[in-house]
Amino acid sequence: MALQGYKAEQVINGTFGEVWINGEYVAEVTGLEAKVTLEKSEVNIVGKLSKGYKVTGYEGKGTLKLNKVTSRFIKLMNDNMKQGKQTVCTIVSKLADPNALGAERIVIKDATFDELTLANWEARKLTEESVPFTFTDWDVLDTINA
DSSP states (O other): OOOOOOOGGGSOOGGGEEEEETTEEOTTEEEEEEEEEEEEEEEOOTTOSSOEEEEEEEEEEEEEEEEOOSOHHHHHHHHHHHTTOOOEEEEEEEEOOTTSSSOEEEEEEEEEESOOOSOOOOTTSOOEEEEEEEESEEEEEEOOOO
16 A cells, blocks of 8 residues: 555654564663665676666674663673573564654564673763574564555
8 A cells, every 4th residue: 555645653663663582671872773775686688788787695683782881782682692692682672652643563583782882981971782683584573554
């Protein structure tokens, strides 16, 4: 269905975003971005000057942003990293502004965080964390329909 028009109050406010990691609510989250980038191979076609492209795969990457309130990621990853094990998680994103036309929920599967910050702080500054990750799969649970 094509959206013919919309009201300003229907634009989704990220303040109403929520995140769960392995089923645990993450109250300190301030932002989440997850993107899938298509991997393509060039295809040369005779009689054409332009290149063609064939999708040959995809790559999932994202970043989770949080206020530093707990040692959540140190607890989640420290022991595994020291033992040479990979920490694999499921991330659920929910965006549900009460003025919007609905809610959107996405499950990010097989998320692996790229790094572990052990310390990062400055005097007179609120501490935040930015945690990049990769993932291999996702499911769309709810979409917003016009």
